[in-house]
Amino acid sequence: MVMGRPRSFCTDKALDEAMEVFWRHGYDGATLAMLTKAMGIKPPSLYAAFGSKEGLLKAALDRYAERRSEHMRYVLAGATARDVAERFLSSIAESHTDPANPPGCLLVQGGLACGAGSENIPFELAARRAQGEAELRERFVRAREEGDLPEGSNPAALARFLSTVASGMGVLASSGADREALREVALVSLGAFPACGAAADGPG
Amino acid sequence: MVMGRPRSFCTDKALDEAMEVFWRHGYDGATLAMLTKAMGIKPPSLYAAFGSKEGLLKAALDRYAERRSEHMRYVLAGATARDVAERFLSSIAESHTDPANPPGCLLVQGGLACGAGSENIPFELAARRAQGEAELRERFVRAREEGDLPEGSNPAALARFLSTVASGMGVLASSGADREALREVALVSLGAFPACGAAADGPG
DNA sequence: AGACTTATCTACCACTCGATACAAAAGTTG
DNA sequence: CAACTTTTGTATCGAGTGGTAGATAAGTCT
Numbered sequence: 116m117v118m119g120r121p122r123s124f125c126t127d128k129a130l131d132e133a134m135e136v137f138w139r140h141g142y143d144g145a146t147l148a149m150l151t152k153a154m155g156i157k158p159p160s161l162y163a164a165f166g167s168k169e170g171l172l173k174a175a176l177d178r179y180a181e182r183r184s185e186h187m188r189y190v191l192a193g194a195t196a197r198d199v200a201e202r203f204l205s206s207i208a209e210s211h212t213d214p215a216n217p218p219g220c221l222l223v224q225g226g227l228a229c230g231a232g233s234e235n236i237p238f239e240l241a242a243r244r245a246q247g248e249a250e251l252r253e254r255f256v257r258a259r260e261e262g263d264l265p266e267g268s269n270p271a272a273l274a275r276f277l278s279t280v281a282s283g284m285g286v287l288a289s290s291g292a293d294r295e296a297l298r299e300v301a302l303v304s305l306g307a308f309p310a311c312g313a314a315a316d317g318p319g
Numbered sequence: 320m321v322m323g324r325p326r327s328f329c330t331d332k333a334l335d336e337a338m339e340v341f342w343r344h345g346y347d348g349a350t351l352a353m354l355t356k357a358m359g360i361k362p363p364s365l366y367a368a369f370g371s372k373e374g375l376l377k378a379a380l381d382r383y384a385e386r387r388s389e390h391m392r393y394v395l396a397g398a399t400a401r402d403v404a405e406r407f408l409s410s411i412a413e414s415h416t417d418p419a420n421p422p423g424c425l426l427v428q429g430g431l432a433c434g435a436g437s438e439n440i441p442f443e444l445a446a447r448r449a450q451g452e453a454e455l456r457e458r459f460v461r462a463r464e465e466g467d468l469p470e471g472s473n474p475a476a477l478a479r480f481l482s483t484v485a486s487g488m489g490v491l492a493s494s495g496a497d498r499e500a501l502r503e504v505a506l507v508s509l510g511a512f513p514a515c516g517a518a519a520d521g522p523g
Numbered sequence: 524a525g526a527c528t529t530a531t532c533t534a535c536c537a538c539t540c541g542a543t544a545c546a547a548a549a550g551t552t553g
Numbered sequence: 554c555a556a557c558t559t560t561t562g563t564a565t566c567g568a569g570t571g572g573t574a575g576a577t578a579a580g581t582c583t
Contacts, residue, residue, distance in 0.1 A: 117559085118557070118559070119551075120551095120560040121549075122559090139432060141347070141430075141431065143347050144432055144433050144434030144435075147542080157562060159543075159560080159562075163561090164560095223431065227345070227423070227493050228428045228430075229345065230345070230348030231344075231348075238494070240494075241493075245494075272507050275500065279490070279504050282486070282490035283483035283485070283487030285490075286490070287483050290444075303476050309510075321529080322528045322580075323528040323581075324529050327530075352570090361531070361532060363574095371572085527581080528580085530579080532575105532576090532578090533575095534574090534575095535574085538570075539568105539571100540569070546562095547563100549559085553557095
């Protein structure tokens with residue numbers, strides 16, 4: 116075993132608490148006092164473990180990404196592109212209104228605009244959002260090759276559309292919209308999605 | 320004329336500068352130092368004119384609403400519901416990437432999550448976003464009555480969908496997406512919109 | 524002119540921010 | 554045991570926060 120005094124807290128548990136604080140108050144709005152209180156540790160322990168407030172956010176984002184990757188694996192396993200879109204939107208509607216978490220999405224709530232000294236935080240969050248979009252895009256490229264998306268369709272645009280709706284649903288959820296409202300948005304959004312082999316029934 | 324020393328700055332000009340700061344940095348990220356520097360005045364003048372930082376934001380939001388109301392008048396004047404949706408989405412794509420302003424939407428960038436002491440700011444912004452959605456909803460209710468939306472369609476859901484996409488486009492724009500990307504999203508989104516009298520051609 | 528009213532400027536308030544110095548505590552190793 | 558390594562708690566750092574007191578400037582009123 117390693118030498119020295121053992122750590123008195125569980126890193127993952129502490130990260131979960133920190134994640135919730137960042138989620139609810141944003142990066143700038145989350146103060147060291149809030150974070151240390153939620154994590155049950157003192158500032159020196161926080162800095163020894165994560166280096167800085169920004170380092171703590173990145174660690175929390177990594178943990179958030181782990182959670183999301185499970186969802187994405189399920190989403191991307193959809194049989195058709197339309198199936199993938201439906202899974203994506205409905206899972207977003209559920210997760211963004213999960214009472215176990217703050218409403219919305221950490222990657223949106225975390226901070227679209229920050230004050231002096233945290234200008235790079237919005238970029239960090241944007242990069243993580245872009246990753247999910249890229250996964251969808253690759254899946255849709257494959258779908259077009261496999262013929263379940265029309266030849267003329269635009270996989271990049273469809274992925275960006277879904278990612279945009281997801282961000283918008285994050286904004287909606289953060290302002291108190293309930294789960295049913297998000298499901299409705301998901302349903303309407305799905306109407307924008309092309310159907311190939313199946314009957315291309317119009318929206319409504 | 321009123322008595323006393325006349326004000327040395329133009330309230331509207333100062334508000335435009337403050338709006339830009341809130342837009343770019345968010346409510347919490349915008350400091351008094353930034354605001355007073357941009358407005359070209361000192362703190363006592365700011366407080367005499369607007370009461371508090373929050374009062375300044377609300378005044379800036381009022382001014383923002385004035386600007387938007389012109390756009391909305393044009394949008395709502397569309398001949399059909401689909402026409403309204405198209406005008407709405409394309410005007411959002413333009414305004415959210417207008418190089419004269421910070422990217423995105425003040426009502427989104429302003430603050431989805433805030434720190435202690437500004438918890439009501441996100442509600443304030445959400446209320447203003449909801450107003451635009453309500454205008455769309457009323458227009459779509461009328462459209463259904465007039466028969467250019469199918470009987471079974473849901474005006475509230477359609478309005479919420481458009482509002483959600485607009486918020487998502489704000490998030491997208493704030494992370495550096497260019498105008499063409501937003502136009503693409505607008506185009507795909509329009510595919511979710513029901514067409515009534517015209518040919519209900521599928522998306523693609 | 525001189526009283527009155529309002530705005531502006533300088534300087535500063537109490538407070539909170541993220542981050543850290545230092546010593547005591549809690550382990551492992553010889 | 555003593556030497557070593559790492560973490561923990563206390564107490565605090567300098568910088569920056571939103572906001573204001575008090576004197577002065579710049580107008581209108583009688």
